[in-house]
Amino acid sequence: MIQHNLNLQTEWFQAIIHSIHDGVLVIDRDEIVRLINPEYTRITGVKPEMIIGKPLREVRPGAQLVETLKDGQTRVGIYRREGSTEYVVDMAPIHIDGQIIGAVSICKGLTEVHKLARELAKNKEKLLQLEKTVDSLYRAKYSFAQIVGADQGLKEVVHIAKKAADSHLPVLITGESGTGKELFAQAIHNASKRADRPFIPVNCAAIPASLLESELFGYEEGSFTNAKKGGKTGLFEIAHGGTIFLDEIAELPYDLQAKLLRVLQERSIRKVGEVREREIDVRVIAATNRDLQHLVEKNRFREDLYYRLHVLTIRIPSLRERRGDIPELVTAFLSASADRGQPAWTMEEEALHALKQYHWPGNIRELKNTVDYGVCMAESAEVRLHDLPDYIISAAREAPRILSHDARPTLREVVDDAERTWISETLAQFGNDLEDRKKAAQTLGISLATLYNKMKRYNLGGSHYSK
Ligand SMILES: Nc1ncnc2c1ncn2[C@@H]1O[C@H](COP(=O)(O)OP(=O)(O)OP(=O)(O)O)[C@@H](O)[C@H]1O
Ligand SMILES: [Mg+2]
Numbered sequence: 001m002i003q004h005n006l007n008l009q010t011e012w013f014q015a016i017i018h019s020i021h022d023g024v025l026v027i028d029r030d031e032i033v034r035l036i037n038p039e040y041t042r043i044t045g046v047k048p049e050m051i052i053g054k055p056l057r058e059v060r061p062g063a064q065l066v067e068t069l070k071d072g073q074t075r076v077g078i079y080r081r082e083g084s085t086e087y088v089v090d091m092a093p094i095h096i097d098g099q100i101i102g103a104v105s106i107c108k109g110l111t112e113v114h115k116l117a118r119e120l121a122k123n124k125e126k127l128l129q130l131e132k133t134v135d136s137l138y139r140a141k142y143s144f145a146q147i148v149g150a151d152q153g154l155k156e157v158v159h160i161a162k163k164a165a166d167s168h169l170p171v172l173i174t175g176e177s178g179t180g181k182e183l184f185a186q187a188i189h190n191a192s193k194r195a196d197r198p199f200i201p202v203n204c205a206a207i208p209a210s211l212l213e214s215e216l217f218g219y220e221e222g223s224f225t226n227a228k229k230g231g232k233t234g235l236f237e238i239a240h241g242g243t244i245f246l247d248e249i250a251e252l253p254y255d256l257q258a259k260l261l262r263v264l265q266e267r268s269i270r271k272v273g274e275v276r277e278r279e280i281d282v283r284v285i286a287a288t289n290r291d292l293q294h295l296v297e298k299n300r301f302r303e304d305l306y307y308r309l310h311v312l313t314i315r316i317p318s319l320r321e322r323r324g325d326i327p328e329l330v331t332a333f334l335s336a337s338a339d340r341g342q343p344a345w346t347m348e349e350e351a352l353h354a355l356k357q358y359h360w361p362g363n364i365r366e367l368k369n370t371v372d373y374g375v376c377m378a379e380s381a382e383v384r385l386h387d388l389p390d391y392i393i394s395a396a397r398e399a400p401r402i403l404s405h406d407a408r409p410t411l412r413e414v415v416d417d418a419e420r421t422w423i424s425e426t427l428a429q430f431g432n433d434l435e436d437r438k439k440a441a442q443t444l445g446i447s448l449a450t451l452y453n454k455m456k457r458y459n460l461g462g463s464h465y466s467k
Pocket of ligand 2 (some may be wrong): 182
């Protein structure tokens with residue numbers, strides 16, 4: 001009975017040792033090999049009949065397990081090589097009642113580890129390639145050298161923007177539509193230390209509010225129904241090391257404003273559905289054509305975020321405020337539209353004069369589109385007055401002489417000009433839908449009908465220029 005139990009136990013232990021995924025070799029106190037398992041054979045190539053019952057010193061000269069038997073010391077991570085097979089060995093004495101009765105060595109093959117390491121290196125290489133692709137996809141193309149204009153106001157703005165490029169502080173760029181806010185943001189990025197990292201433009205007004213959070217911060221797998229497998233990388237994460245350009249920041253929903261403030265203060269982000277925060281190194285440049293302070297007063301924009309963003313503010317003057325730059329800008333746009341190898345286009349003096357009269361609600365973008373239109377319509381290499389859009393020609397004809405400097409304007413003309421400028425600037429603070437128009441009328445202290453009448457009279461409204 002006792003003998004039967006003993007046999008059963010031995011079988012039991014042998015089965016366990018055979019099923020272990022590491023190689024096992026056991027010697028007794030006389031250094032005789034008593035047991036090896038199949039994994040030991042697989043790793044070392046040594047078969048049971050070659051080794052069992054034989055002194056370890058004879059069959060495996062140099063084996064350190066005999067030392068373990070002598071000194072009772074455990075040995076960990078000893079590197080061995082058998083032909084092309086590499087493995088590491090842990091060795092330990094076997095004690096019974098305080099006596100060393102043998103020693104065991106456990107071998108782990110390194111081939112698998114090497115395979116995994118090679119795979120890891122391959123994937124790392126792939127990741128690096130992908131990062132480079134992302135960087136090249138998200139390149140900012142404009143630099144300060146491409147900003148045209150000699151106006152003193154603009155020069156001061158460029159000076160501040162160049163200083164901003166050297167700093168890591170957030171930047172707020174304000175200015176009417178088409179004044180070059182994105183151009184400045186790109187130039188700042190390109191002149192900064194982050195130039196070879198991504199520049200990620202995000203239009204906060206173009207992404208539905210419900211999607212904006214996961215677009216910006218990403219999400220964890222399974223954080224909501226329809227969440228993609230593997231989760232989503234947010235734009236902040238893609239911009240790591242570079243710059244994120246948050247265009248139309250005034251449209252950022254109130255709750256996300258708090259999250260953005262956290263990014264600016266703590267330099268960390270949290271994905272949707274994720275508990276932990278991850279550190280992030282992203283420079284934030286925000287832009288708006290709205291009056292943020294006004295929105296703060298109306299509790300539509302968080303005051304704390306406003307002050308955080310307001311540190312370095314760059315206000316780009318409207319084209320109306322720097323009409324002196326119009327000829328230089330026109331020349332730049334004319335030469336940009338010349339075919340390669342062809343001489344640059346020119347513009348008739350009268351046409352240029354009309355452009356100088358116009359009030360440019362769409363600023364430089366509108367001027368560029370107008371020049372492109374003129375080039376398209378021109379019969380020769382010179383753009384003439386009648387090649388320009390009708391509304392420009394008629395607006396120039398009706399323009400108060402205050403702008404043309406060829407006669408002293410009447411009081412009526414001065415008042416009209418001031419009225420038109422003020423309405424145009426107020427309209428630029430709001431959007432283009434009915435609600436926005438109502439707000440603009442309210443701000444101006446006139447009825448909606450009067451606003452529409454004046455917009456018609458002054459040819460305002462911005463519907464005739466496009467991006
Ligand atoms: N100073 C400048 N010199 C040359 N080109 C300019 C200048 N400013 C703006 N532009 C050009 O005008 C166009 C509009 O510029 P940009 O998109 O940067 O304006 P924006 O202020 O971001 O407009 P929006 O508020 O509508 O988004 C672009 O084609 C840009 O290259
Ligand atoms: Mg823009």
